[in-house]
Amino acid sequence: MHDLMARIQRIPYLYWALAALAVALLCPLVLDNYLLAVLWQAGIYVLLALGLTIIVGYAGLFQLGQAAFYAIGAYTVAILNIYLDVPIILGMPVAIVLAGVLGYLVSRPILHLRGDYLAIVTIAFGEIVRMLLVNNVFGITGGANGLSDIDNLSIFGFTFNTIIENYYLVLFFVVITIFGVRRLEDSRLGRAWTYVREDELAAEAMGVNTVHVKAIAFVLGSALAGLAGVLYASRISVISPELGRFLESVIIFCIVVLGGTGSIPGVFLGTFGMVVLPELFRVVRDWRDGLVGLAMVLMMIFRPAGLWPSRRVAEELSADEQEASTA
Amino acid sequence: MSLLQVSSLTKSFGGLMAVHNVDIAIEPGQIMGMIGPNGAGKTTVFNLVTGIYKPDSGKVEFGGRSLVGLRPHAIAAAGIARTFQTIRLFPNLTVLENVMSGRDCRSKAGVAGALFRTRAQRTEEQAIRAQAEKHLRFMNLWPSRNELARNLPYGDQRRVEIARALATDPKLLVLDEPAAGLNEHESADLMALIRQIRDTGITVFLIEHDMKVVMGVSDRVMVLDNGEKIAEGTPTEVQANARVIEAYLGRDDGEEMWRRD
Numbered sequence: 001m002h003d004l005m006a007r008i009q010r011i012p013y014l015y016w017a018l019a020a021l022a023v024a025l026l027c028p029l030v031l032d033n034y035l036l037a038v039l040w041q042a043g044i045y046v047l048l049a050l051g052l053t054i055i056v057g058y059a060g061l062f063q064l065g066q067a068a069f070y071a072i073g074a075y076t077v078a079i080l081n082i083y084l085d086v087p088i089i090l091g092m093p094v095a096i097v098l099a100g101v102l103g104y105l106v107s108r109p110i111l112h113l114r115g116d117y118l119a120i121v122t123i124a125f126g127e128i129v130r131m132l133l134v135n136n137v138f139g140i141t142g143g144a145n146g147l148s149d150i151d152n153l154s155i156f157g158f159t160f161n162t163i164i165e166n167y168y169l170v171l172f173f174v175v176i177t178i179f180g181v182r183r184l185e186d187s188r189l190g191r192a193w194t195y196v197r198e199d200e201l202a203a204e205a206m207g208v209n210t211v212h213v214k215a216i217a218f219v220l221g222s223a224l225a226g227l228a229g230v231l232y233a234s235r236i237s238v239i240s241p242e243l244g245r246f247l248e249s250v251i252i253f254c255i256v257v258l259g260g261t262g263s264i265p266g267v268f269l270g271t272f273g274m275v276v277l278p279e280l281f282r283v284v285r286d287w288r289d290g291l292v293g294l295a296m297v298l299m300m301i302f303r304p305a306g307l308w309p310s311r312r313v314a315e316e317l318s319a320d321e322q323e324a325s326t327a
Numbered sequence: 328m329s330l331l332q333v334s335s336l337t338k339s340f341g342g343l344m345a346v347h348n349v350d351i352a353i354e355p356g357q358i359m360g361m362i363g364p365n366g367a368g369k370t371t372v373f374n375l376v377t378g379i380y381k382p383d384s385g386k387v388e389f390g391g392r393s394l395v396g397l398r399p400h401a402i403a404a405a406g407i408a409r410t411f412q413t414i415r416l417f418p419n420l421t422v423l424e425n426v427m428s429g430r431d432c433r434s435k436a437g438v439a440g441a442l443f444r445t446r447a448q449r450t451e452e453q454a455i456r457a458q459a460e461k462h463l464r465f466m467n468l469w470p471s472r473n474e475l476a477r478n479l480p481y482g483d484q485r486r487v488e489i490a491r492a493l494a495t496d497p498k499l500l501v502l503d504e505p506a507a508g509l510n511e512h513e514s515a516d517l518m519a520l521i522r523q524i525r526d527t528g529i530t531v532f533l534i535e536h537d538m539k540v541v542m543g544v545s546d547r548v549m550v551l552d553n554g555e556k557i558a559e560g561t562p563t564e565v566q567a568n569a570r571v572i573e574a575y576l577g578r579d580d581g582e583e584m585w586r587r588d
Contacts, residue, residue, distance in 0.1 A: 183442055188441065190441070192428075204400050211398075
């Protein structure tokens with residue numbers, strides 16, 4: 001298993017990406033609507049997890065409230081659409097920006113603190129958002145029942161109605177997100193995140209504005225969750241506060257950690273394990289929480305950097321291990 | 328006018344007065360050495376100057392501008408770069424990536440630049456790399472540029488730290504015990520290097536326990552003991568100063584014999 005994964009990881013990234021894209025594009029030819037809907041759902045989680053990868057994987061921050069930003073994206077676009085008749089395509093940028101701004105407001109006051117505080121604050125924020133939605137804040141969230149009759153996304157007169165259309169829509173966003181995330185990783189900002197993760201004090205002393213770059217990670221990750229929420233709401237057309245529950249945040253977090261923190265292929269592997277398998281196999285669904293717990297324990301023992309780790313995170317962990325064994 | 332002007336700098340931790348009423352003036356182009364027994368407050372002074380600690384009172388002015396209250400990254404951007412007493416490289420990054428970190432505060436590209444790969448962003452990325460490579464060559468680290476920092480020998484890691492600090496284009500380079508752990512040969516190279524750095528127009532402020540290094544390289548030396556400055560002058564003056572000798576060799580305590588430094 002270990003050898004096999006090592007060999008797979010040596011295949012150039014671009015080949016993987018192109019092969020995966022080709023398969024993804026051809027899926028609608030062979031899969032039925034149910035399976036496409038599963039993949040569509042997986043695509044939503046991939047977007048959520050890619051956002052969280054920026055926060056957890058690149059900047060090394062804890063974020064256990066990603067689902068709150070997902071819900072914020074979905075509710076923003078839904079409220080604009082239902083009460084003000086704003087088309088989804090115009091509500092989408094508003095929802096993304098709002099999720100990003102809230103991500104900034106939540107994280108900014110506490111970014112100079114250690115990681116654990118951030119985890120607690122984001123959990124609390126997630127619960128606040130969910131409770132506000134349940135309690136029908138301002139009378140516009142529909143309480144526990146949520147909102148319904150949300151329009152589909154339409155652009156230039158074309159409406160994304162069917163599952164195939166929505167599948168391609170999500171695929172489109174997944175592809176451009178991966179493209180963007182990889183460009184971010186390989187940039188001044190991406191390096192700054194790595195410096196912060198490696199040694200925050202040294203990064204700061206070398207002139208990296210650590211609070212600023214951490215805030216950017218948070219904003220981008222939250223905004224991506226907002227996008228995922230928009231895509232969800234516009235296809236399902238019914239949303240409820242359940243979107244923002246803590247368990248969702250945990251699932252997204254597990255996707256990132258199980259797959260391999262900071263690794264894009266890892267996000268797909270994690271989503272497959274956390275979302276696709278439970279959906280396809282009832283046994284897995286019924287036992288998911290237990291299986292995830294077991295998988296986590298096994299992973300921490302045998303593959304602490306995740307199933308498909310980023311090269312760098314794997315190095316960091318093995319360095320820690322060496323230190324621990326020599327200490 | 329002095330490049331760095333510190334006056335009545337004071338810092339205490341709980342009941343411990345770590346630094347008390349210290350004045351420092353460093354002229355441009357000078358190499359200033361700071362010595363003192365362990366626990367004298369030398370590193371605390373460095374941490375106060377570079378913004379890692381906030382002074383309780385006193386002034387820190389750099390090129391006429393007050394640095395008190397600025398965060399460390401802003402002080403680095405203002406032109407003060409430092410190394411650490413215990414090496415703080417980014418251990419799992421390559422030597423080149425480590426040195427590139429120094430360019431961050433001289434660069435501008437943000438999210439949009441990274442996403443759209445604008446011409447300005449690409450030019451800047453090339454410049455970051457070129458600058459980092461220049462400093463690697465200067466520090467004789469070119470052959471190991473693609474090694475992970477943690478795999479380098481200790482002496483090389485020290486040089487990577489200096490290269491990383493130089494990459495920020497500092498006016499003042501602050502070195503915290505650069506010769507610690509180096510052998511005699513490496514120390515001699517280090518002295519030559521510090522002079523070379525000064526000759527490029529960078530002012531140097533260093534803490535050093537190796538008396539051969541600090542007396543050999545410094546234009547002026549200041550001595551700290553129990554958080555207070557007890558002497559300052561040329562290396563010869565300081566070596567002849569009665570209070571300095573007392574601080575180092577001890578009053579007639581007996582116990583002082585056990586001190587290693």
